[in-house]
Amino acid sequence: MITVKVTRRGQTTIPVEIRKKLGIKEGDELLVEATRNGVLFKVIPKIEELAGVDSKFGSTEEVKREVESLRREY
Known part of the structure; x- marks a missing residue:
């Protein structure tokens, strides 16, 4: 400590x-x-750390929305 x-x-x-x-x-x-x-x-996870998730969500905007959702969960 x-x-x-x-x-x-x-x-x-x-x-x-x-x-x-x-x-x-x-x-x-x-x-x-x-x-x-x-x-x-x-x-807070960086978008770069989520590389490849755009194929799952389809667009950059969808990825950004998902990242914001994950940030709120933390």
């Missing part, structure tokens, strides 16, 4: 070991959820 500090502006840094392990890069989006025991960060 790693300890981090929160800045005056409410910011914190995700330690490099965790970013590497989860593949988090600059510009990636995370969902933040308050839990009973603290704060939970969830990585």
